[in-house]
Amino acid sequence: MNFIKDLSELEIIELISEIIFPRIISGILPFGDDSIGTLCGGKYLIINSDMFIAKTDLPKSLDYSCAGWKAVTMSVSDIIAKGAKPYGFLMSLGLPRDLPLSNFTKLLKGISSALEFYDMYLLGGDTNEACDLIIDGITFGFSNSRLIPRKGLKEGDLIISTGLFGLTAVGLHLSLSNKTFDISSQEEKDLFYKSICHPVARIDVLNALNEIDEIVASIDSSDGLIRSLYELSRANKLGILIENIPIHPAVISFASRNKLSPKEFALYGGEEFELIIGVRSDKFDAIYEQFQEFGITIYPVGRVIRKLGVYLYENGKIIPVEEKGWMHFKQTKY
Known part of the structure; x- marks a missing residue:
């Protein structure tokens, strides 16, 4: 490997950490x-x-x-x-x-x-x-209260999200493709367009993050759901088993009409800026109610397991999930 293009974004970050390590200050949150x-x-x-x-x-x-x-x-x-x-x-x-x-x-x-x-x-x-x-x-x-790191999970914890996935992946797909797609209405087209032009960071979740002590880990999904789950897996040296993929209904409808995979759109999108949060499993019902009190609906994604990596429970089988999503340099596409 002789050029930057031969490395992935993760490999470049690892090289930075290796060479500049003596001058890296982690602070309260660890480097990375x-x-x-x-x-x-x-x-x-x-x-x-x-x-x-x-x-x-x-x-x-x-x-x-x-x-x-x-x-x-x-x-x-x-x-x-x-x-x-x-x-x-x-x-x-x-x-x-x-x-x-x-x-x-x-x-x-x-x-x-x-x-x-x-x-x-x-x-x-x-x-x-x-x-x-x-x-x-x-x-x-x-x-005023605390900072929530990526690292804080333990085996058996639950992974939840603050929203549904797939809109931005469909929006980007429509934007980059020369094909004609079956779009049900102008409202549906506007929904997909707005998701890539005007995405919104979840500022409305901030009060809940500060008030609910049982939240033990958090990351945003700007690099896609799977990439973000892999980041959590690496940070905690544990695995994540996906038991539910929170897919936006408009994505399911669009994918069905156009014979595309809603699962692919939801797992491998990016720039959705939803939060992926780890919580203690025995507190889930109470946490769900607390989020509801703040006007926030949360969606179950899966649970933390011992084996490193990200896996999908589907049709009675546990399947390893490939790490894809947005990554600069060596990998520059979905």
Whole structure:
């Protein structure tokens, strides 16, 4: 292996960890978690960095306001997954010199709309010339109570999600394909489009995360359900058995009409920004009711098992699930 293209994103992160290890500070959250956290003035300060690049993150069917919105949401979601409220946003912009001002204005309006929605403030940043649109976003957040790591699971714990999956995978499929699909209505088409243009980080779940003590692990699903479950498996050195795939009804309907697999859309999508949460199994009924009190419906996904990896219980059999989903460099497609 002689080039970056020969490595996966995970392998690159492992190389960074190996070479720079003496100068890595893990803080309260271990290196490799969604964000970095530390105590600051009696509160938990949490910081996340995420990068948006037009070539890989902006399908041609989306305009630049979608890019601005997504660039903020990508970074915010990781902060929320740790139980912290996002507060401030730093951004470094790499701008092509031939980017039309009309598109740049749309980009800024998308960023502004997202900051307003998440009740955040722009703290500063940097600009430079680049060969593609690049947005490096850094979000700062605070928590008064605790931070929820990826690591905290034990055998027998339950895995739940805050939402249903598959919309963004269908939206991207429609955006990238030249084929004609059977779409039932304009409302269905708009639903799929909105999922990739205007995804929403689950800021509405924040109070529940801070109040429900039985939540022991959390990660967002921005890289897809399966990728996120694998991240939990690696962080805890345990396995996860999927017993239920929470698929959006519109995805099931679309897939059925077009002879496609709703399971594939739900498992291997990405940028849904739902939270995948680990809870103690003996507390599930109480936890379900507590989430309901906050107006949040949770969906069972599976349970934690001893054997490392991710598996699917289907038709009476336990089947290993391949790790796929969005990954830069060596693997650049679903």
